[in-house]
Amino acid sequence: MGDKVIEVKDLVKEYKQLRAVDGISFDVYEKEIFGLLGPNGSGKSTTINSVLSLLKYSSGSIKLFGREMTPDAYDLKRDTGVIFQDVAVFSELTVYENIDYFCGLYITGKKERKKCVEDAMELVGIGDFRKFYPKQLSGGLLRRLNIACGIAHKPKLIFLDEPTVAVDPQSRNNILEGIMKLRDNGATVVYTTHYMEEVEQICDRIVIMDKGKIIASGTCDELKKLAGTEEKITVGLKNTDKDPTDGIRKLLHVTDVFKEDSIITVSYDGGTHNIARLIDHLREQGVSYSTINSQRPTLNDVFLELTGKELRD
Amino acid sequence: MFLHNYKYSLRLMLGNRQLVFWTLAFPLIMALLFNMAFSNIEKSEKLDPIPIAVVDDSSFRSNMIYSETLKTLGEGDDRVFDISYTDEEKAKTMLSAGEITGYVRFAGGEPKITVMSDGIKETVMCCVFDEIGNESKLITNSGMEEIARQLQSGNKDIDYKAVFTAEAEKVMGTDTGLKDTSPGNMSFVMIEYYSLIAMACMYSGLLSMTLMNYNLANVSPVGKRCTVSPARRGSRLLGSLSASFTVQFFGLLILYLLLLFVVRADFGTKLPQIILLSLLGSLAGLTLGVAVAVLVRINENAKLTVLISAVMAGCFFSGMMGITMKNIIDKNVPVLNRINPVAMITDGLYSLYYYESGERFIIDAVSLAVFSAVMLLISFTGLRRQQYDSL
Numbered sequence: 001m002g003d004k005v006i007e008v009k010d011l012v013k014e015y016k017q018l019r020a021v022d023g024i025s026f027d028v029y030e031k032e033i034f035g036l037l038g039p040n041g042s043g044k045s046t047t048i049n050s051v052l053s054l055l056k057y058s059s060g061s062i063k064l065f066g067r068e069m070t071p072d073a074y075d076l077k078r079d080t081g082v083i084f085q086d087v088a089v090f091s092e093l094t095v096y097e098n099i100d101y102f103c104g105l106y107i108t109g110k111k112e113r114k115k116c117v118e119d120a121m122e123l124v125g126i127g128d129f130r131k132f133y134p135k136q137l138s139g140g141l142l143r144r145l146n147i148a149c150g151i152a153h154k155p156k157l158i159f160l161d162e163p164t165v166a167v168d169p170q171s172r173n174n175i176l177e178g179i180m181k182l183r184d185n186g187a188t189v190v191y192t193t194h195y196m197e198e199v200e201q202i203c204d205r206i207v208i209m210d211k212g213k214i215i216a217s218g219t220c221d222e223l224k225k226l227a228g229t230e231e232k233i234t235v236g237l238k239n240t241d242k243d244p245t246d247g248i249r250k251l252l253h254v255t256d257v258f259k260e261d262s263i264i265t266v267s268y269d270g271g272t273h274n275i276a277r278l279i280d281h282l283r284e285q286g287v288s289y290s291t292i293n294s295q296r297p298t299l300n301d302v303f304l305e306l307t308g309k310e311l312r313d
Numbered sequence: 314m315f316l317h318n319y320k321y322s323l324r325l326m327l328g329n330r331q332l333v334f335w336t337l338a339f340p341l342i343m344a345l346l347f348n349m350a351f352s353n354i355e356k357s358e359k360l361d362p363i364p365i366a367v368v369d370d371s372s373f374r375s376n377m378i379y380s381e382t383l384k385t386l387g388e389g390d391d392r393v394f395d396i397s398y399t400d401e402e403k404a405k406t407m408l409s410a411g412e413i414t415g416y417v418r419f420a421g422g423e424p425k426i427t428v429m430s431d432g433i434k435e436t437v438m439c440c441v442f443d444e445i446g447n448e449s450k451l452i453t454n455s456g457m458e459e460i461a462r463q464l465q466s467g468n469k470d471i472d473y474k475a476v477f478t479a480e481a482e483k484v485m486g487t488d489t490g491l492k493d494t495s496p497g498n499m500s501f502v503m504i505e506y507y508s509l510i511a512m513a514c515m516y517s518g519l520l521s522m523t524l525m526n527y528n529l530a531n532v533s534p535v536g537k538r539c540t541v542s543p544a545r546r547g548s549r550l551l552g553s554l555s556a557s558f559t560v561q562f563f564g565l566l567i568l569y570l571l572l573l574f575v576v577r578a579d580f581g582t583k584l585p586q587i588i589l590l591s592l593l594g595s596l597a598g599l600t601l602g603v604a605v606a607v608l609v610r611i612n613e614n615a616k617l618t619v620l621i622s623a624v625m626a627g628c629f630f631s632g633m634m635g636i637t638m639k640n641i642i643d644k645n646v647p648v649l650n651r652i653n654p655v656a657m658i659t660d661g662l663y664s665l666y667y668y669e670s671g672e673r674f675i676i677d678a679v680s681l682a683v684f685s686a687v688m689l690l691i692s693f694t695g696l697r698r699q700q701y702d703s704l
Binding site: 054055086087090101102104149 | 314317325328329527533534537538539540541542543545701702
């Protein structure tokens, strides 16, 4: 791990009756993509807004690059880029002008800024739309513009707050690839989302939040171990004359077997080649099947295990 | 940073069609409508000299300044008053019969005006006597100083009448102090144009408020983006304010060109002062817009409602919807018109139109500058270290 870029200690944010963020602590290290995962209302955006000093927080401490973050910490802000959940662009300005305007709040030199704007447009793939106004762009392109406006000044630390909400798959992939490029270019990224697949795809370390608290943290693999299962195999039987569940239960690493109609779900706590062993067993028993699928546990399984509810509830 | 913000603020304002309409086009449309609606009416309904009575007693006759001034105002084709010199009983009868607008009797050297109702003629009558009173004090003071000077220099044979006449001529010139370039009768179309100018000045608050909203994290997503940037709030505020003032300046310029060359409004000989007052009024409007944006923590549309309501209330109390309201406020709650920027603008414009003396104009101009400075100071203070409880 590199140097600490963000240090949050015992952060609390209260709104009258509601404790939106409840004493959370975490560190973010240089050149990593740090995921804040949680359902809507879990406190992710409140945490980000507190870290950015937009919100007054009730207690705790926040340091960026080793220094306390305040509303007047302009030198810290200079190294920070933010992409908010809501698209934050001017409808009166073109794509180029929007990026140039926001980049100009950080970089005063015209030549340097021009290059930054061009690089940002290339990174998110909107160079062909430079003269378009926001209302002429599709939802995906608009999101890409939103990102370009936040990263054009080449910040060392980038916050992305649910940047892929309501984005088509092609644009989503483009955005995620762009984020990984930013990390590869040396930036530290804090990525908040409630899409677990995205976190799994791009994040180096993850914090899972629920009701303002951190309920789990670690790498993706570390978190998946919390799910209590390593692999799930589902078998679609061709006929249900024979019930193979007792035999399957005796196979190596099997923790649970569940049969519903013609579908058998087998849970494993580890091991390799589980699917091959299961196929051999079914053949030996003369059980014919139509489908067989293997599934690794998802972060949703982790969330389900820890909270008893789905991440998307 | 300032230039960057200034340049894009201009782009943002000129790219916002609604804003362009309400702040630039709407006053022009209103000016043309006023011209079409009122120009013929004014030709046919030009106000006649105002009939008044003066109680011709020893108090009046001993007050040389008033008697001489009223004599001048009651003479010629462009006279302001048709004056009947009579006793108080007869004046009361004439007033009751509606033969005169009001009558004046003098007590303790001061005029006591009696009118039957509130109206334009009554207002003019009061304003004229106020102005004569102001100039009378000036003449008396400077006359006394001159007499003291002559006594000190050993002149014991002073011609008091000649001294006061000379001082009166110095103060008033050869005129009475009233407007010298336009007809002696009041042009209510000009009042409408002044009201329009005041409204255009105050509507500039829409420009600055829109730009400020773009800078506030609790109002707009772009505001959040600007707030997390290292651009200092003061610099952003000044850039926005300067750009708003530029747009407003050109808006006013177009309005004045239209009023002067298309509508052919008569601004007399004091156009530079009128434009200066308009610019100060615009500054007051702009800073009011900034203050509403910064200090009123509600959504964008609600802020717009607050600003427009404040401007319309200011217009109402300043007499834009009926000139008698201004006098009611002046008599009963004078402090309200001293803090009401619309009243400062209209009062300054009226005073430039009707009086030669620039005293009221200067007071109004300074008041507008002070109002703007206070609004800016409050706004800067509100912006300093600004964080939000919720977003």
